[in-house]
Amino acid sequence: MKALSVSRFNALWLVLMAVMIATRFKHFGDMLHLPDASMAVFFLGGLTLRRHWTFVVMVLLAVALDWVSISYAGVSDFCITLAYSFLPLAYAVLWYAGRWFAPRMSGSAMSYAGAFMVALLAAIGSFAISNGSFYWLGGRYANPHMSEYLSRLWQWGPLFVGTTMGYVATALALQAVVSRVATPANAQGGARA
Incomplete structure (x- = not known):
């Protein structure tokens, strides 16, 4: 995948920030709110934006949105524990997996499938973190043990990873369509006579 022009970089960055803002307040979604797209946003940001400073700004945006949602929107602070400090690491797994795969994006079906598989592995790793x-560190469970942890991992993992992959699949499909439409016919193997 070639580097984006400044205008495309800015437009895509604004879209990713808007998606995070629009979906982060209600993490599980309901009839009025979409599920949280943050994990997908971090993977897609790494895949397309790639710049380290952009990752830092996106983490700061996520923290600011959480603060606003807890302070002003009535969202519970149950998840704000020592473990919250691990979110940048969890998001870094997604961002840098996307960044790592970016040079392999050629526009072929195989490269989109590869991006999807890398996103899946990164989402699993990010959720595990x-x-x-x-x-283990949140202090919300009196006697943590491995069997309970694995049970909770299996209970919540498919929801978070599945939501992430739904957003990633949608974004990759959109990118494939836009790329196809934006590419002149002669660049797609010649115009038909």
Whole structure:
């Protein structure tokens, strides 16, 4: 995947920030709110934006949104524990997996499938970090033990990873369509006579 022009970089960055803002307040979603897209936003940001400073700004945005939602929107602070400090690491797994895969994005079906698989592995790793740190370090469970942790991992993992992959699949499909439409016919193997 070639580097984005400044205008495309800025437009995509604004879209990713808007998606995070629009979905972060209600983490599980309901009839009026979409599920949280943050994990997908971090993978897609790494895949397309790639810049380290942009990752830092996106983490700061996530923290600011959490603060606003807890302070002013009535969202519970149950998840704000010592484990919250592991979220940048969990998001870094997603961002840098996307960044690592970015040079392999060629626009072929295989590269999109590869991006999807890397996103899946990164989402699993990211969720394991965030969920594991919360379970083991959050102080919310009196006697943590491995069987309960694995049970909770299995209970919540499919929801978070599945939501992430739904957003990633949608974004990759959109990117494939836009790329196809934006590419002149002669660049797609020649115009038909």
